[in-house]
Amino acid sequence: xxxxxxxxxxxxxxxxxxxxxxxxxxxxxxxxxxxxxxxxxxxxxxxxxxxxxxxxxxxxxxxxxxxxxxxxxxxxxxxxxxxxxxxxxxxxxxxxxxxxxxxxxx
Numbered sequence: 001x002x003x004x005x006x007x008x009x010x011x012x013x014x015x016x017x018x019x020x021x022x023x024x025x026x027x028x029x030x031x032x033x034x035x036x037x038x039x040x041x042x043x044x045x046x047x048x049x050x051x052x053x054x055x056x057x058x059x060x061x062x063x064x065x066x067x068x069x070x071x072x073x074x075x076x077x078x079x080x081x082x083x084x085x086x087x088x089x090x091x092x093x094x095x096x097x098x099x100x101x102x103x104x105x106x
Contacts, residue, residue, distance in 0.1 A: 008037035010044075072096050 004017040015037035025033070036044065067080040073090035085091045 004033070006033060008040050009035045010040040011037060013037055
């Protein structure tokens with residue numbers, strides 16, 4: 001694959017989509033070419049607070065993960081979990097979550 005010259009949709013400048021970048025995109029299964037130049041991609045990521053563009057968990061970026069209060073379904077202890085508990089679904093404290101599941105195998 002030869003290098004491709006693309007036009008940034010944000011700033012209108014042209015940039016090169018290199019053969020190695022194309023190989024990387026293909027290896028990751030990406031089907032669309034980048035639509036922003038490297039500078040505009042970096043600016044967009046910075047404005048969203050992303051360090052890698054995936055929009056993942058704040059704990060991976062050094063931030064504090066939001067925790068929600070819950071009562072452990074096994075021992076009844078007050079705990080906090082990193083997701084909003086759903087009524088009718090069991091929630092476990094970290095001790096009960098790590099302990100063997102009463103003989104059930106997965």
